[in-house]
Amino acid sequence: MKNSCLRNLSLxxxxxxxxxxxxxxxxxxxxxxxxxxxxxxxxxxxSEYFDYVNVDSAAxxxxxxxxxxxQVMDADSGVNLGFIPGFTRQHGVALAPEFxxxxxxxxxxxxxxxxxxxxxxxxxxxxxxxxxxxxxxxxASKYVFSMNGDSNNSTVVNAKTGEVVKKIALGGAxxxxxxxxxxxxYADIADKNEVVAIDTRTLEVKSRWPTAPSGGSTALAxxxxxxxxxxxxxxxxxxVILDADTGKVIQSFPITAGTDAAxxxxxxxxxxxxxxxxxxxxxxxxxxxxxxxxxxxKTQYGAKTMGLxxxxxxxxxxxxxxxxxxxxxxxxxxxxTPVNGTYRVLVYGR
Numbered sequence: 572m573k574n575s576c577l578r579n580l581s582l583x584x585x586x587x588x589x590x591x592x593x594x595x596x597x598x599x600x601x602x603x604x605x606x607x608x609x610x611x612x613x614x615x616x617x618s619e620y621f622d623y624v625n626v627d628s629a630a631x632x633x634x635x636x637x638x639x640x641x642q643v644m645d646a647d648s649g650v651n652l653g654f655i656p657g658f659t660r661q662h663g664v665a666l667a668p669e670f671x672x673x674x675x676x677x678x679x680x681x682x683x684x685x686x687x688x689x690x691x692x693x694x695x696x697x698x699x700x701x702x703x704x705x706x707x708x709x710x711a712s713k714y715v716f717s718m719n720g721d722s723n724n725s726t727v728v729n730a731k732t733g734e735v736v737k738k739i740a741l742g743g744a745x746x747x748x749x750x751x752x753x754x755x756x757y758a759d760i761a762d763k764n765e766v767v768a769i770d771t772r773t774l775e776v777k778s779r780w781p782t783a784p785s786g787g788s789t790a791l792a793x794x795x796x797x798x799x800x801x802x803x804x805x806x807x808x809x810x811v812i813l814d815a816d817t818g819k820v821i822q823s824f825p826i827t828a829g830t831d832a833a834x835x836x837x838x839x840x841x842x843x844x845x846x847x848x849x850x851x852x853x854x855x856x857x858x859x860x861x862x863x864x865x866x867x868x869k870t871q872y873g874a875k876t877m878g879l880x881x882x883x884x885x886x887x888x889x890x891x892x893x894x895x896x897x898x899x900x901x902x903x904x905x906x907x908t909p910v911n912g913t914y915r916v917l918v919y920g921r
Contacts, residue, residue, distance in 0.1 A: 599866055600841070600853045600865050600866035600921070601921035602851065602853065602866065602886070602919045602920065602921055603868070603919065603920075603921075604918070604919055605885070605918050606649060606917075606918040607915055607917055607918070608644070608916040608918070609913075609914070609915040610642065610651060610914050610915065610916070611912050612911050612912040612914070613637035613638060613639050613640045613642065613654065613656075613914070614639060614640045614656040615639040615656060615657075616637065616638060616639045616640075616911060617911070618638075618908070618909075618911050619638075619891045619909035619910060619911040619913065619914055620637065620638030620660070621635065621636060621637050621638065621876065621889050621890075621891070621909075621914060622636040622637075622638070622662045622876060623636045623662060623663035623664065623705070623832075623876055623878075624636070624832070624876050624878035624887050624888065624889060625664045625665075625666065625878055626646060626878035626879060626881075626887055627646075627666055627668075628646070628880050628881045628882040628883075629668070629882075630668070630688075631645060631646040631647055632645065632646060633646050633878060633880075633887050633916070634666075634673075635889060636661050636663055636664060636876075637661065637914065638658065638659075638660055638661055639658050639659070640654040640655060640656040640657070640658060640661065641654065641658075641664055641675055642654050643655070643691060646880055646883075649916070649918075652691075653691055655675065655686055655691055655693065657684075658675070658677045658684070659677055659678070659679040659680055660677065660678040660679040661675060661676065661677050661678070662676045662677070662678050662703070662704045662705065662706070663676045663704065663705050663706045664676075664706065665706040665707050665708040665715050666688065666708060667708045667710075667713075667715065667730040668688060669710075670730050671687060671689060672685055672686070672687065672688060672730060673686045673687075673688050674686075674706055674708070674715045674717075674728065675706070676699070676703040676704060676705070676706040676717050677703060678701070678720075679701075681698065681699045681700045681701045681703050681719070682697065682698060682699055682703065683696070683697040683699050683703060683715070683726065683728060684696050684697075685697065685733050694733070695733055697726075697728055697733060697735055698735070699717050699719060699726040699735075700722035700724060700726060700738065701719065701721050701722050702719050702720040702721035702722055703717045703718075703719050703726065704717070704718050704719065704720045704746070705717070705745065705746060705747050705748050705758075706718070707748050707749065707750055707756070708750070709750040709752070709756055709771050710750070710752055711750070711751075711752055711753055711754045712771035712772065713729065713730050713731060714727050714728065714729060714730060714736060714771060715728040715729075715730050716728075716748060716750075716769070716771075718741075718745035718747075718758055719745070720744045720745060720746065720761075723740065723741055723742065723743055723744055723745075724738050724739055724741055724745075725739045725741055725745060725748075725758070726738050727739060727774055737774045739769060739774055740776075741767055741776065742760070742763065742767070742776070742779070743760035743761070743762050743765070743767075744760065745758045745760055745767075746758070746759040746761045746788065746791070747759050747790050747791035747832075747833070748791065749791050749792060749793040749800070750771070751793060751798075751815065752795060753795075754770065754771050754772055755768055755771065755777070756768075756769040756771055757769070757791065757793065757800055757815065759782075759788035759789055759790070759791045759802055759804075760788060761787055761788050761789055761805075762787075763779075763788075764781060764782050764783065764785070764786045764787065764804070765779050765781050765788065766779075766780050766782055766788065766791070766800060766802055766813060766818070767779050767780075768780070768815075768818075778818060779818075780818025781818075782802050782804060782811050782820070784807060784809050784811070784823050785802060785803065785804035785808075785809035785811045785823060786804050786805070786807050786809075787804045787805035787806040787807075788802050788803075788804045789803060789804055789830055789831060790802070790803035790830045790832050790833035790844060790845075791803075791833060792833040792834050792835040792842065792843075793815065793835060794835050794837065794856060796837060797856070797859045798814060798815040798816055799812055799813070799815060799821070799856070800812070800813040800814075800815050801833050801835060801842050801844075802833075803826060803830040803833050803844045804830070805828065805829060805830060808825060808826050808827060808828055808830070808846075809823050809824065809825055809826060810823065810824045810825075810826050810833070810842070810852065810854065811823045812862055821860055821862075822860075822861075822862050824852070824854060824862075824864060826846060826850075826852045827846045827850045827867075828846060828847065828848050829846045829847030829848055830844055830847075830875065831845065831846070831875035831876050831877075832845045832875065832877035832878075833845075833877075834877060834878070834879035834886070835856075835879075836884055837881070838881070838884070839884060840855055840856040840857075841853055841854070841855055841856075841865065841884075842854040842856065842862070843877065843879065843886060845870070845874060845875055845876065845877040845888055846875055847872070847873060847874075847875035849869060849870045849871050849873070849874055850867050850868065850869060850870060851866075851868040851870055851877070851886065851919065852864075852867050853865040853867070868919065870890075870919070871917065872890065872893055872907075873890035873891060873893055873907075873909060874917055875890075876889060883920065884921065885918055886918070886919040886920070887916055887917070888916070888917045888918075888919065889915065889916050889917065890914075890915060890917065891909035891910060891913040891914045891915065892909065892910040892913035893907040893908065893909050893910065894907055894908055894909075894910060895907070
């Protein structure tokens, strides 16, 4: 706490002393590309696909969601530790280390695969619902929550037994979710421009809060100590900071297009938002009610997903080579597609 206070006082002093120059002085986080790890196509992949990046800082592993398989990478050396294959459109990984179990979401068949954290071998499968996407573990309830986008609900699984406990109607398409560790799970609802708060004791939606001026709510992170949510949206392209108890919007900032991940570093007070355009937007929590822009770090096109290593404070992003955009149709630009076998992980640090 003392270091945090000194850090905040120092940053505040810079703002007071230098006034209009403060943004210029603060606009260098020191984050830069420190490592690149290149890998071939995932097992069974006919096209390149990648989604959530989950860093297990304690076990020094990075779980990379690659569509047909989960790739497990050593966080320090970048060595590929193996694949967990056999998926159709795999999205995310949740970890429950107290049970030595991990949980993998597979969107197209609407399933959750449970695997052994030590051997990386599958244990069993659980039926979820179509578009099973984001998946998280809540240590307070000992439940796993999958966010099922097209199905507008969440599947709740008992992490110890592997049994489905309930499916919670969310009233819209969920994207990212976070658990506060004290009995609440929060989820972005992309098509409703809101965040929902789920009570993990009753397994009911407790609150719904609008995310305006942000819209298309997608990425989500949390400062659990100070009860702050960081929700990043795609339309309008904004980061909003909300009070996790009242839903009050405290501050908002513009970001670039195509956000797909956010992270908060409790030791440094930094908030990170990554976007498909190839940017990491970095903000700082000066106090619980005051946030500031620190930096925009240029990455590579397509690096929209990200994981934070809280031990080293490094960021892991993934991307690939992309083909030229197809011709525009109906006044809309075509979407670029990644080239199979060109996947790589980008590590940013200071």
